[in-house]
Amino acid sequence: AVDIIAKKRDGGELTREELHFFIQGYTRGDIPDYQAAAWLMAVYLRGMSRRETVDLTLEMAHSGDILDLSDIAPVVVDKHSTGGVGDKTTLVVAPVVAAAGLPVGKMTGRGLGFSGGTLDKLESVRGYRSDLTTAEFLDQLRRIGIVLTGQSLDLAPADGKLYALRDVTATVSSLPLIASSVMSKKLASGAHALVLDVKVGRGAFMRTLEEARALAEMMVNIGRDAGRRVTALLSDMNQPLGWAVGNALELREAIDVLHEGGPPDFREHCLVVASEMLLLGGKVQSEEEGIALAAERIASGAAWQKFRQLIEAQGGDVSQVDDPEKLPQARYVEAVSAPRSGYLAAVDAREVGMTAVLLGAGREKKGDPVDHAVGIIVHYKVGDYVEAGTPLFTIHANDPQKLALARERLLAAHRWSDEPVEPLPLFYQKVTDGP
Numbered sequence: 001a002v003d004i005i006a007k008k009r010d011g012g013e014l015t016r017e018e019l020h021f022f023i024q025g026y027t028r029g030d031i032p033d034y035q036a037a038a039w040l041m042a043v044y045l046r047g048m049s050r051r052e053t054v055d056l057t058l059e060m061a062h063s064g065d066i067l068d069l070s071d072i073a074p075v076v077v078d079k080h081s082t083g084g085v086g087d088k089t090t091l092v093v094a095p096v097v098a099a100a101g102l103p104v105g106k107m108t109g110r111g112l113g114f115s116g117g118t119l120d121k122l123e124s125v126r127g128y129r130s131d132l133t134t135a136e137f138l139d140q141l142r143r144i145g146i147v148l149t150g151q152s153l154d155l156a157p158a159d160g161k162l163y164a165l166r167d168v169t170a171t172v173s174s175l176p177l178i179a180s181s182v183m184s185k186k187l188a189s190g191a192h193a194l195v196l197d198v199k200v201g202r203g204a205f206m207r208t209l210e211e212a213r214a215l216a217e218m219m220v221n222i223g224r225d226a227g228r229r230v231t232a233l234l235s236d237m238n239q240p241l242g243w244a245v246g247n248a249l250e251l252r253e254a255i256d257v258l259h260e261g262g263p264p265d266f267r268e269h270c271l272v273v274a275s276e277m278l279l280l281g282g283k284v285q286s287e288e289e290g291i292a293l294a295a296e297r298i299a300s301g302a303a304w305q306k307f308r309q310l311i312e313a314q315g316g317d318v319s320q321v322d323d324p325e326k327l328p329q330a331r332y333v334e335a336v337s338a339p340r341s342g343y344l345a346a347v348d349a350r351e352v353g354m355t356a357v358l359l360g361a362g363r364e365k366k367g368d369p370v371d372h373a374v375g376i377i378v379h380y381k382v383g384d385y386v387e388a389g390t391p392l393f394t395i396h397a398n399d400p401q402k403l404a405l406a407r408e409r410l411l412a413a414h415r416w417s418d419e420p421v422e423p424l425p426l427f428y429q430k431v432t433d434g435p
Contacts, residue, residue: 001035008042016055023059027158040171048176054225060184063158067190072142076103077281078191083115085203085353086240090118091254092270095306098146099297102281105141107151107189111362114353119150124248124327124372128316146310155188179218193229193280197273201238203349209428216431229280232431236424239347239382242266246361246375248327255324258304269426271295328373330396332403338392342416344384351413355406359397374398383423
């Protein structure tokens with residue numbers, strides 16, 4: 001192991017055999033944390049070639065079980081978002097795509113820091129089980145064509161160990177390490193096609209378009225070299241997606257979209273992501289056709305029925321999604337008025353996300369509980385004209401002190417302009433081929 005650390009420290013390129021030895025050894029516990037930590041820092045400082053990154057990802061994927069979904073359907077599709085604020089896209093696109101006859105098997109995460117997690121949103125529903133076994137995952141996918149569950153410990157265990165170590169060794173923000181972490185879990189969970197939603201901006205891990213594009217290209221390349229179909233969309237996360245930020249609040253907003261309501265930006269975002277999934281899965285021939293099919297699956301009620309099937313199959317109380325008033329509700333709900341008239345120049349997604357965590361909607365560290373009821377509704381988008389005195393945002397809180405703090409932070413997160421401001425784009429670019 002020391003030779004492998006030294007080789008990377010000096011800028012060498014590790015072979016598949018060396019990566020195999022190191023990753024499997026670390027997963028088994030033969031290589032201690034202190035050597036893995038030194039290796040991570042060497043990778044962080046020296047980087048990795050495309051071939052190395054692909055080999056690392058494959059070794060991480062093969063550190064545990066690899067699901068074979070080919071007997072379930074010729075194509076099973078998945079999506080992954082790099083995380084943001086108000087990003088409840090999975091809750092809409094998974095049932096839409098499944099209702100179009102393309103199975104969606106997704107293992108999804110919890111929120112960490114200012115970025116929310118799909119599981120926390122689904123667990124707003126009483127009884128929803130997010131700990132399906134591999135056998136249950138496969139059985140449900142075969143039966144109803146849709147699964148949204150937590151990450152199984154049997155899949156890519158190397159990633160779980162390395163991720164925890166990266167967290168405490170200042171080696172999180174390395175492109176090869178981020179790309180291999182995401183893609184090893186995706187390769188192990190067996191989907192044939194994958195749409196990546198790579199967020200860019202204040203409320204994203206990647207602040208600039210250049211960084212986001214580099215990460216997207218790297219993940220697309222890994223997928224292609226591993227024999228999967230992968231497309232990445234670069235989407236804006238300078239302001240929250242949709243209006244709602246929080247767990248039950250976001251679930252309600254997703255339910256609205258499945259009933260043809262909800263915020264226009266979020267609805268459009270969902271249609272585009274669903275369209276890409278349908279395109280990769282061979283259900284449609286063009287993006288336009290994909291958007292039309294996705295919209296039709298919502299309008300016909302088929303996507304909503306698929307969502308109800310999902311909640312029911314995983315033990316959730318369907319009456320709560322049929323009547324979202326039954327979902328957890330906060331004790332204090334306060335609308336805060338715009339302090340002035342003008343154009344909105346910014347609604348800082350990171351600040352909004354951090355404020356939601358402060359209210360109890362997210363977690364500061366792994367394992368913290370979350371409050372499903374609390375959160376924030378923003379009422380306007382960048383570029384909108386707002387009249388003084390109209391409600392600017394609404395806070396849902398269970399603690400008066402936190403509510404007061406949230407009010408101040410959210411007022412500061414909205415920035416104003418006297419001149420008209422360009423609205424932010426939803427998407428910047430699509431990456432299908434890396435360099």
